[in-house]
Amino acid sequence: MTTETAPEVASIDNRPTPDTYEPGLGQLAQPLVGRAIELIWREGQLLDDKKYEEWQTLYTADGKYIIPVDPDTDDFDSSLNMVYDDARMRHMRVTRLVQGYSMSAVAAARTSRTIARFTVEDLAEDTVTLRSAQVLVGFKRDKFQVLGADLTHRIRFEGDDARIELKVIRLVNSDAAVNASGFLL
Amino acid sequence: MSSQTSEGSGSFAGLAADDRVAAQLYTDPEIFDWEMEKIFYSTWVWVAHESEIPEAGSFKMSHIGLQPVIVNRDRKGNFNVLLNRCRHRGASVCEVPKGKANGFTCPYHSWSYSLEGNLRGIPYPDGYEGVAEKKDLPLQRLRVESYNGLIFATFKTDIEPLSDFLGDAKIWIDRFMKQGAGYPVKVQGEHKFRFDGNWKIQLENTTDGYHFPIVHRSWMASVDAETADMLSFMTDEMAVTHALGNGHSVAVMVPDHVDLEDDDGTEELQERFRHIIDELSETMPQDQVRRIIRSMHGAGYNLNLFPNLSLSMSFFRVLRPISVNETEIQHMALGLDGGPESVNRERLRIHEHFQGPFGFGTSDDSEAWDRVQRGAVANPEMPILVNRGLGREETVDEGWKTSHVTDETGMRESYAMWKRMMGNDN
Numbered sequence: 001m002t003t004e005t006a007p008e009v010a011s012i013d014n015r016p017t018p019d020t021y022e023p024g025l026g027q028l029a030q031p032l033v034g035r036a037i038e039l040i041w042r043e044g045q046l047l048d049d050k051k052y053e054e055w056q057t058l059y060t061a062d063g064k065y066i067i068p069v070d071p072d073t074d075d076f077d078s079s080l081n082m083v084y085d086d087a088r089m090r091h092m093r094v095t096r097l098v099q100g101y102s103m104s105a106v107a108a109a110r111t112s113r114t115i116a117r118f119t120v121e122d123l124a125e126d127t128v129t130l131r132s133a134q135v136l137v138g139f140k141r142d143k144f145q146v147l148g149a150d151l152t153h154r155i156r157f158e159g160d161d162a163r164i165e166l167k168v169i170r171l172v173n174s175d176a177a178v179n180a181s182g183f184l185l
Numbered sequence: 186m187s188s189q190t191s192e193g194s195g196s197f198a199g200l201a202a203d204d205r206v207a208a209q210l211y212t213d214p215e216i217f218d219w220e221m222e223k224i225f226y227s228t229w230v231w232v233a234h235e236s237e238i239p240e241a242g243s244f245k246m247s248h249i250g251l252q253p254v255i256v257n258r259d260r261k262g263n264f265n266v267l268l269n270r271c272r273h274r275g276a277s278v279c280e281v282p283k284g285k286a287n288g289f290t291c292p293y294h295s296w297s298y299s300l301e302g303n304l305r306g307i308p309y310p311d312g313y314e315g316v317a318e319k320k321d322l323p324l325q326r327l328r329v330e331s332y333n334g335l336i337f338a339t340f341k342t343d344i345e346p347l348s349d350f351l352g353d354a355k356i357w358i359d360r361f362m363k364q365g366a367g368y369p370v371k372v373q374g375e376h377k378f379r380f381d382g383n384w385k386i387q388l389e390n391t392t393d394g395y396h397f398p399i400v401h402r403s404w405m406a407s408v409d410a411e412t413a414d415m416l417s418f419m420t421d422e423m424a425v426t427h428a429l430g431n432g433h434s435v436a437v438m439v440p441d442h443v444d445l446e447d448d449d450g451t452e453e454l455q456e457r458f459r460h461i462i463d464e465l466s467e468t469m470p471q472d473q474v475r476r477i478i479r480s481m482h483g484a485g486y487n488l489n490l491f492p493n494l495s496l497s498m499s500f501f502r503v504l505r506p507i508s509v510n511e512t513e514i515q516h517m518a519l520g521l522d523g524g525p526e527s528v529n530r531e532r533l534r535i536h537e538h539f540q541g542p543f544g545f546g547t548s549d550d551s552e553a554w555d556r557v558q559r560g561a562v563a564n565p566e567m568p569i570l571v572n573r574g575l576g577r578e579e580t581v582d583e584g585w586k587t588s589h590v591t592d593e594t595g596m597r598e599s600y601a602m603w604k605r606m607m608g609n610d611n
Binding site for chain 1: 404544
């Protein structure tokens with residue numbers, strides 16, 4: 001049995017030539033994109049501060065907030081999700097989190113989240129869709145918790161106003177055990 | 186009720202009395218190890234629902250106690266439960282949670298096994314000439330039996346048939362499946378989470394009506410008045426818990442929905458489902474629309490099957506012990522196989538509202554169970570009380586010990602079985 005030398009191995013490449021990749025750079029400089037990122041960071045701060053009543057005003061009236069289980073689906077309607085909130089459910093969720101009857105919300109971890117790795121998925125006249133990575137660190141009763149997620153935000157602009165029309169939080173462990181928590185992602 | 190753990194397995198039974206158990210049952214790792222042997226590896230444990238493995242070659246990964254298994258349906262339609270462990274050097278042969286396959290091949294040295302677990306192929310077999318025969322090295326197969334779509338397995342070849350183990354719980358399983366309203370019940374999706382506590386804390390909770398308005402106050406405040414009324418069982422005398430034997434019990438929370446086929450027509454359908462009622466009424470007769478809508482919240486009870494499954498109103502609760510102080514829970518949402526899409530979607534939304542790590546109910550349950558584990562280490566010899574309602578417990582015609590749904594009859598039944606199994610010399 002013969003063995004190829006390193007240069008011989010390097011010379012073997014029977015893979016198909018990859019399609020040209022267009023990274024679509026330069027869009028972060030667009031004014032709407034900068035405003036969208038600012039809104040997303042503002043949202044993260046409100047969530048870490050647990051200012052849920054202010055937080056829900058960031059959403060459009062038909063805005064959706066979704067934490068899916070299935071990592072691949074976009075058909076949230078027909079799938080089981082961890083959270084699938086329209087304005088009505090979001091409002092009830094906020095009430096629950098702030099009214100003091102929920103023992104998990106009362107005892108919720110302190111959190112700090114970092115949102116980075118922004119890419120522009122779509123840029124239209126009044127709408128920006130961004131993807132990003134979120135690392136959330138929580139701390140409760142001597143234990144740290146780390147939750148990693150891929151975020152998609154669709155932000156709608158009307159003049160000076162910007163609101164979240166869609167937020168999809170794809171946890172890296174969405175289809176495995178996700179520990180019950182009293183806070184929002 | 187002192188610690189007797191050093192004296193051997195049989196003496197653990199002394200830690201459980203009729204009305205109380207030592208908190209060591211939540212905290213002692215040695216007890217946990219014996220529970221795996223004497224309970225999880227010695228009785229029927231639920232591993233899958235038929236709808237999760239619908240076709241020939243369908244499989245899912247599951248667990249019996251700490252041991253990983255594969256559950257599959259073979260070409261003859263039989264269910265197989267195989268230890269997920271190659272006979273060569275012990276690697277798991279499957280790490281895909283669910284799917285379809287012709288068999289399982291170990292990634293380490295490519296030993297390949299059929300759906301039935303038979304060893305089909307060994308690469309470069311000459312090294313085994315005169316050393317090993319393929320027929321002697323199948324994946325370890327467990328004994329499998331199913332009842333009304335529920336698939337159970339056991340390591341024991343000599344214990345009673347599943348049907349006898351379930352006993353009177355079968356009546357309640359049959360009633361539970363009626364929520365399909367003429368369609369087979371199917372698993373639509375699942376939530377999974379872990380809590381920092383012993384598995385029996387969750388086992389107890391399934392028939393604990395007492396905690397409901399307290400722990401779930403925020404959920405009650407968020408649902409429509411009709412749904413809140415439906416679950417206002419605290420002072421309803423018809424809301425009872427029955428001990429069914431072999432550790433099984435049932436907590437009836439909505440007495441009118443015990444048998445969903447039993448409908449005198451007086452119950453008003455919930456207005457929250459108006460859009461579905463209107464849609465279904467265009468093509469379906471009224472009595473079938475009523476069947477489906479009355480079944481939307483599932484059966485009116487939680488059936489606790491010892492040791493790891495509960496049929497809880499409209500979902501399956503599966504518990505999996507991880508260690509003495511960690512437990513994984515699955516909440517499987519149920520739907521109507523082949524039923525109207527709008528109904529299945531609505532059932533998913535109901536499930537999301539209460540269940541799962543961000544549900545309005547589960548997150549508070551989980552917090553309560555964590556707190557039990559944290560508190561129980563304070564003098565673990567101090568008893569956990571399961572005596573609520575002992576003074577008003579009666580035996581009904583069926584022979585079931587029965588008390589109010591807020592009483593601890595179900596927990597007493599679980600611990601009586603625990604005591605029996607932990608005292609067994611098997």
